[in-house]
Amino acid sequence: MILAIVLAAILIAVCTAIHYGALRFASQFVTPSRHPGHCLAVAVAAIVLAHTSEALLYAAAFWVAAHDLHVGDLVSSASSDGTPLTFMDYFYFSLVNFTTLGRGDLTPAGHLRFLTAMEAFHGFLLITASGAFVLQIMGGKKPFAS
Numbered sequence: 001m002i003l004a005i006v007l008a009a010i011l012i013a014v015c016t017a018i019h020y021g022a023l024r025f026a027s028q029f030v031t032p033s034r035h036p037g038h039c040l041a042v043a044v045a046a047i048v049l050a051h052t053s054e055a056l057l058y059a060a061a062f063w064v065a066a067h068d069l070h071v072g073d074l075v076s077s078a079s080s081d082g083t084p085l086t087f088m089d090y091f092y093f094s095l096v097n098f099t100t101l102g103r104g105d106l107t108p109a110g111h112l113r114f115l116t117a118m119e120a121f122h123g124f125l126l127i128t129a130s131g132a133f134v135l136q137i138m139g140g141k142k143p144f145a146s
Helices: 002-027 036-067 087-098 112-138
Strands: 072-076 106-110
Touching (some): 036 112, 072 087, 072 112, 087 112, 106 112
16 A cells, blocks of 8 residues: 555656646746737647646556556456456546546556545646636736746
8 A cells, every 4th residue: 555655646746747847838838918819729738738648647657556566456347358458448547537537447456546546636636727727818817927
């Protein structure tokens, strides 16, 4: 369990830094009072790239936790033939979990459950931060303006 907690803490720190950096970088190219459509496109592109890379990091952590660290496993409810899951399955699971959609076709087992819960919580926080960023732009304000 300690290993899952440490891994979650590292992922939260790294993904939060990535997200802050992406939003800070995007804000350099945003002047809502002059080009609102362009600003929204830049913001959405930065947010999509940030969230996708963050979910990819969580997927890599799930893969390593399951295959190398033996913290838990990811089980498919759809395939009963014992076909092993691919990395793309882990990435799909991470995206579904990060967005708090929670489809249920892949289920974590063992201490991987803790890591998935932390991803859902962290994903919710980062999606909320992204929404606040977009709302500032749509309101004509420059994010991170001092």
